[in-house]
Amino acid sequence: MNDSTRDHVAIQSERAVLAAVRLPDSKYNPDDPFGELQSLVEQAGAIVVGTLDQMLNRPVSGTYIGSGKLEELKALCNELNAQTVIFDHELSPKQIANIEKVVERKVLDRSEVILDIFASRATTHEAKLQVEIAQLEYTYPRLRSMWSHLERIAGGSAGGVGTRGPGEQQLEIDRRLVQRRKSHLKQELDKIQSRKERSVEKRNSDNFTVGLVGYTNAGKSTLFNTLTEGGAYADDRLFATLMTRTRKWELGSGIDVMLSDTVGFVRDLPHNLVASFKATLEEATHADLLLIVVDVSDPAAELHFSEVNRTLDELFDGVAKASARAASKGVRESSDEIWQPPERLVLLNKVDRLKNNTELLIWQQRIPSSLPISALPGTTNQPSRGQDELANRVRQATLGEQLELELTLPMREAKALHTLETKAEILDRKYEGDKVIIKARVGSRLLAQLRSGGAHISTDKDSDLAAAQSAWREAPES
Ligand SMILES: Nc1nc2c(ncn2[C@@H]2O[C@H](COP(=O)(O)OP(=O)(O)O)[C@@H](O)[C@H]2O)c(=O)[nH]1
Numbered sequence: 379m380n381d382s383t384r385d386h387v388a389i390q391s392e393r394a395v396l397a398a399v400r401l402p403d404s405k406y407n408p409d410d411p412f413g414e415l416q417s418l419v420e421q422a423g424a425i426v427v428g429t430l431d432q433m434l435n436r437p438v439s440g441t442y443i444g445s446g447k448l449e450e451l452k453a454l455c456n457e458l459n460a461q462t463v464i465f466d467h468e469l470s471p472k473q474i475a476n477i478e479k480v481v482e483r484k485v486l487d488r489s490e491v492i493l494d495i496f497a498s499r500a501t502t503h504e505a506k507l508q509v510e511i512a513q514l515e516y517t518y519p520r521l522r523s524m525w526s527h528l529e530r531i532a533g534g535s536a537g538g539v540g541t542r543g544p545g546e547q548q549l550e551i552d553r554r555l556v557q558r559r560k561s562h563l564k565q566e567l568d569k570i571q572s573r574k575e576r577s578v579e580k581r582n583s584d585n586f587t588v589g590l591v592g593y594t595n596a597g598k599s600t601l602f603n604t605l606t607e608g609g610a611y612a613d614d615r616l617f618a619t620l621m622t623r624t625r626k627w628e629l630g631s632g633i634d635v636m637l638s639d640t641v642g643f644v645r646d647l648p649h650n651l652v653a654s655f656k657a658t659l660e661e662a663t664h665a666d667l668l669l670i671v672v673d674v675s676d677p678a679a680e681l682h683f684s685e686v687n688r689t690l691d692e693l694f695d696g697v698a699k700a701s702a703r704a705a706s707k708g709v710r711e712s713s714d715e716i717w718q719p720p721e722r723l724v725l726l727n728k729v730d731r732l733k734n735n736t737e738l739l740i741w742q743q744r745i746p747s748s749l750p751i752s753a754l755p756g757t758t759n760q761p762s763r764g765q766d767e768l769a770n771r772v773r774q775a776t777l778g779e780q781l782e783l784e785l786t787l788p789m790r791e792a793k794a795l796h797t798l799e800t801k802a803e804i805l806d807r808k809y810e811g812d813k814v815i816i817k818a819r820v821g822s823r824l825l826a827q828l829r830s831g832g833a834h835i836s837t838d839k840d841s842d843l844a845a846a847q848s849a850w851r852e853a854p855e856s
């Protein structure tokens with residue numbers, strides 16, 4: 379396939395200049411006009427060395443950007459020693475060819491960058507198929523113009539940078555190969571999807587898992603790095619569809635959770651990638667807690683927030699129904715495994731960029747449980763904002779709802795006793811024969827975890843708890 383695509387659309391570690399035309403109806407944050415594209419390009423592994431934009435009432439048809447700006451763009455690339463120019467729009471093959479001719483560098487559009495990110499991250503067979511089909515669909519219509527362009531710059535002879543002038547005949551063969559490949563991939567994808575039971579996998583009960591979700595440029599990766607600084611990467615299968623980074627996050631008091639950074643929402647996601655994105659998000663249903671990161675300094679923040687919530691609601695609704703259906707058919711062995719949606723905590727990020735407090739107050743009124751935060755690491759002059767409170771909230775979530783209970787354990791449950799001493803609040807303790815009776819404030823989730831680990835603990839409220847416990851997936855498999 380390499381011969382029929384531009385052979386180096388991947389931009390890993392290339393120096394890139396970003397370019398954009400701002401039309402009257404363009405969606406962008408005037409305070410951070412290249413923020414979203416920069417986040418995308420960096421996710422694809424390139425280094426952004428410069429930016430250039432132009433206000434226009436409508437795009438110039440042949441080159442999208444004006445001819446004077448195009449010369450400026452070339453000069454900027456020369457000055458900054460850039461290898462690649464990335465436009466914040468979808469460009470036609472002809473436009474790409476025309477721009478490349480002037481700037482004498484590889485030109486990519488926004489969709490190609492997104493495709494590149496998905497291609498480099500797809501891990502499951504299904505995701506790989508989806509991405510390859512998307513690439514064929516996006517690249518295929520561009521072949522003719524691309525090849526004639528490449529032929530021109532290669533002077534009609536074989537060789538040159540990444541070119542092998544294929545000629546008309548070769549072109550026809552390439553097109554047929556692309557079509558054949560595409561229908562083969564689609565068949566294979568159909569097979570996988572019809573086989574795939576939309577089963578609700580049991581969550582990983584060893585680790586409390588936390589997923590970062592939100593739009594691109596919201597600050598997810600920054601927060602991920604700040605919180606887990608220096609931690610080793612863990613190989614976790616949470617979010618396996620598109621490879622994500624997972625690291626241990628130490629919350630203090632001996633409590634660790636696994637934190638995953640995810641591929642973010644993007645505006646105008648190429649339609650043929652929606653399926654892969656949804657599949658990755660679907661894996662978020664297996665997390666214990668989702669941190670929804672919103673860049674409140676972005677004028678589109680409200681739109682982004684409601685889009686994220688709407689998508690999650692839809693997804694969770696679907697999973698809940700599938701889980702209930704499975705339960706009613708008796709597929710489940712016990713009610714312990716009925717799926718519960720992960721908790722959501724909304725993080726109002728980049729509060730340091732807000733010009734006044736009013737906006738923040740409005741957000742906090744709307745979502746009282748939300749947490750203002752700055753994802754940037756703190757400095758001595760400027761301590762980090764909201765991060766300690768975040769750790770507190772997550773620590774609480776790991777323990778579950780606080781219950782005041784009388785617990786009865788055999789003395790030999792030394793490990794469980796130790797865990798209770800460190801993670802619960804012991805109010806009273808007495809010994810009866812070979813049993814310990816403890817009065818404690820204890821998290822329901824902690825208790826369920828201890829029991830699922832095999833500890834024999836009975837409580838004075840076991841009958842009340844039975845119902846509540848069926849909600850915890852860590853509950854013992856009886
Ligand atoms: N001022 C400010 N900038 C932030 C904050 N969090 C993230 N950023 C910046 O926002 C940009 C996007 O962040 P990134 O973590 O890549 O976003 P992601 O796409 O959600 O992973 C980067 O330039 C960050 O430095 C914050 O709390 N305050």
Ligand SMILES: [Mg+2]
Binds near residue numbers: 421595599600642
């Ligand atoms: Mg990121």
